[in-house]
Amino acid sequence: MFRAEDFDYHCALMDLNFLEFEQPIAELEAKIEELRLVGDDNEINIEEEIERLQKKSRALTESLFASLTPWQISQLARHPLRPYLLDYIKRIFDDFQELHGDRGFADDHAIVGGIARLGGRSVMVIGQQKGRDTKEKIHRNFGMPRPEGYRKALRLMELAERFRLPVLTFIDTPGAYPGVGAEERGQSEAIARNLLVMAHLRTPIVCTVIGEGGSGGALAIGVGDRLLMLQFSTYSVISPEGCASILWKSADKAQLAAEAMAITSDKLKELELIDEVIPEPLGGAHRNVDAMAASIKEALLRHLEVVRGMDIDDLLAQRYQRLMGYGKYKE
Amino acid sequence: MSWFEKLMPSRIRTEASSKRAVPEGIWAKCPGCSAILYRAELERNLEVCPKCGHHNRIGARRRLDGFLDPEPREELAAELESVDPLKFKDLKKYKDRIVAAQKQTGEKEALVVMRGRVKGIDLVAAAFEFEFLGGSMGSVVGERFVRGVNAALEQGSALVCFAASGGARMQESLFSLMQMAKTSAALGRMRQRGLPFVSVMTDPTMGGVSASLSMLGDVNIAEPNALIGFAGPRVIEQTVREKLPEGFQRSEFLLEHGALDMILDRRDLRDRIADLIAILTHRPRP
Numbered sequence: 001m002f003r004a005e006d007f008d009y010h011c012a013l014m015d016l017n018f019l020e021f022e023q024p025i026a027e028l029e030a031k032i033e034e035l036r037l038v039g040d041d042n043e044i045n046i047e048e049e050i051e052r053l054q055k056k057s058r059a060l061t062e063s064l065f066a067s068l069t070p071w072q073i074s075q076l077a078r079h080p081l082r083p084y085l086l087d088y089i090k091r092i093f094d095d096f097q098e099l100h101g102d103r104g105f106a107d108d109h110a111i112v113g114g115i116a117r118l119g120g121r122s123v124m125v126i127g128q129q130k131g132r133d134t135k136e137k138i139h140r141n142f143g144m145p146r147p148e149g150y151r152k153a154l155r156l157m158e159l160a161e162r163f164r165l166p167v168l169t170f171i172d173t174p175g176a177y178p179g180v181g182a183e184e185r186g187q188s189e190a191i192a193r194n195l196l197v198m199a200h201l202r203t204p205i206v207c208t209v210i211g212e213g214g215s216g217g218a219l220a221i222g223v224g225d226r227l228l229m230l231q232f233s234t235y236s237v238i239s240p241e242g243c244a245s246i247l248w249k250s251a252d253k254a255q256l257a258a259e260a261m262a263i264t265s266d267k268l269k270e271l272e273l274i275d276e277v278i279p280e281p282l283g284g285a286h287r288n289v290d291a292m293a294a295s296i297k298e299a300l301l302r303h304l305e306v307v308r309g310m311d312i313d314d315l316l317a318q319r320y321q322r323l324m325g326y327g328k329y330k331e
Numbered sequence: 332m333s334w335f336e337k338l339m340p341s342r343i344r345t346e347a348s349s350k351r352a353v354p355e356g357i358w359a360k361c362p363g364c365s366a367i368l369y370r371a372e373l374e375r376n377l378e379v380c381p382k383c384g385h386h387n388r389i390g391a392r393r394r395l396d397g398f399l400d401p402e403p404r405e406e407l408a409a410e411l412e413s414v415d416p417l418k419f420k421d422l423k424k425y426k427d428r429i430v431a432a433q434k435q436t437g438e439k440e441a442l443v444v445m446r447g448r449v450k451g452i453d454l455v456a457a458a459f460e461f462e463f464l465g466g467s468m469g470s471v472v473g474e475r476f477v478r479g480v481n482a483a484l485e486q487g488s489a490l491v492c493f494a495a496s497g498g499a500r501m502q503e504s505l506f507s508l509m510q511m512a513k514t515s516a517a518l519g520r521m522r523q524r525g526l527p528f529v530s531v532m533t534d535p536t537m538g539g540v541s542a543s544l545s546m547l548g549d550v551n552i553a554e555p556n557a558l559i560g561f562a563g564p565r566v567i568e569q570t571v572r573e574k575l576p577e578g579f580q581r582s583e584f585l586l587e588h589g590a591l592d593m594i595l596d597r598r599d600l601r602d603r604i605a606d607l608i609a610i611l612t613h614r615p616r617p
Contacts, residue, residue, distance in 0.1 A: 177570075183579070196515040196516065198512075216511060247501060263504065324516070
């Protein structure tokens with residue numbers, strides 16, 4: 001069986017899989033690569049030229065990434081090389097022990113959970129897991145959990161509450177799986193119950209969107225004391241494609257829907273729907289996974305320090321007030 | 332659409348169909364059994380076909396009117412109105428959609444909440460207005476629901492909610508999504524206090540409303556043959572690329588799969604819910 005833990009992230013990074021809007025960077029990088037090959041059997045020193053081009057590539061990346069459209073960001077959030085939960089777990093946590101199953105029906109591979117140490121202290125880690133290659137994609141059901149996934153998450157959260165472990169959740173899903181079996185086994189109920197239980201769980205909860213925050217399937221592990229987002233992750237009530245096909249009557253208008261829905265981290269921070277944006281390395285998380293993981297770890301430790309120090313009843317009151325504060329209306 | 336309607340310029344066609352959507356006239360045709368029914372009789376029967384029992388959709392205010400005792404009644408949070416936090420515009424502006432929905436329904440928003448009594452038992456009742464942007468849940472719907480919960484907590488009474496909704500309101504994006512968490516968290520308080528929440532799912536109860544407040548009833552009830560689920564049947568069909576089983580996502584299907592406590596005819600809801608609450612709160616039969 002394929003195990004994500006064995007996947008060597010860096011072998012996939014050889015080819016950076018440039019997105020369409022990154023084509024100018026891709027062309028420069030190709031040129032650099034070409035020069036390097038020529039350089040081997042040539043007497044002229046072309047080191048200087050390579051350096052010049054590398055600088056140019058960096059500057060180009062900086063300027064391109066300084067003004068990304070929401071649609072481009074949603075492509076980055078779903079980039080084929082985007083680091084997934086297990087890539088981060090390896091780098092952020094020590095002694096991770098995965099815990100499986102919902103005790104009722106099955107073990108959903110679209111959700112990974114387990115206990116670990118973060119900076120020497122015990123925590124519970126829960127999140128959606130996508131697959132890298134076709135085989136693993138199917139194994140992980142493209143990161144789309146079924147009810148048993150949410151029930152596994154719930155079981156682990158309640159376990160965390162019993163042993164006073166803070167819960168750290170990582171959101172990365174296109175949404176809850178829309179399938180016949182999922183409906184039969186109560187997808188709605190599974191999501192709803194998690195929302196209710198998380199709102200009152202007697203242990204700190206810090207949620208981080210690391211890729212795609214897809215609707216109720218994301219929120220079902222997303223209720224807590226802090227909500228963080230990686231810079232190029234997205235969070236929305238429906239996918240841009242889904243929104244476009246309903247409101248614009250055409251999935252081709254996904255770009256417009258992405259603009260209209262305010263799905264990016266900077267927008268959501270501005271609207272005070274999230275607490276913090278964790279900056280990504282130049283070119284996105286996949287360009288430097290170690291640096292990205294280090295930033296996430298730093299942010300988690302910092303927020304945990306605060307919520308851990310609070311009296312649990314005060315923390316729960318604060319969490320409830322946060323939840324009740326969601327929404328904009330006039331009286 | 333008939334071949335003749337297809338031939339007509341789209342302008343004329345729209346006018347014709349919008350005229351048809353307005354229920355007027357003396358007679359109505361039952362979508363269930365095609366019987367021609369006397370409109371006034373259908374209304375007296377809470378929009379349930381007296382011939383085949385087909386449950387037509389019913390507006391929020393008429394729903395509450397048929398459910399609550401005539402006195403006393405007090406509408407809650409009626410003054411709340413939507414703002415447009417994202418300045419959302421698709422083919423139409425969100426603001427214009429709200430205004431059109433207000434005109435069409437006479438409601439300010441898609442949820443009506445009232446404090447009142449059922450057979451003498453104090454409670455709070457909420458009903459979704461499906462004709463208002465598909466009964467979708469945005470900031471106002473979420474806040475009104477929570478105010479309803481708070482009123483129930485305050486007076487120590489039960490809460491009953493009649494859902495009819497396509498789900499979260501896309502035009503308020505993440506604000507809408509968060510209403511799922513907000514309403515569910517508030518229901519957690521009802522549980523902590525030991526106050527009953529009776530959830531009634533009517534046709535349709537989908538998406539973000541189904542996956543939050545609606546499935547969290549101490550007692551989950553549905554009307555017959557209501558469409559209830561998380562993902563829409565079309566989305567599922569496109570995903571799994573096979574025909575969906577007969578009766579999929581209908582009340583009877585959900586009862587069979589353990590998601591509901593019971594299916595009740597609309598005409599029995601008032602009596603049965605009153606007694607459910609009475610038993611749960613140790614009262615004699617009302």
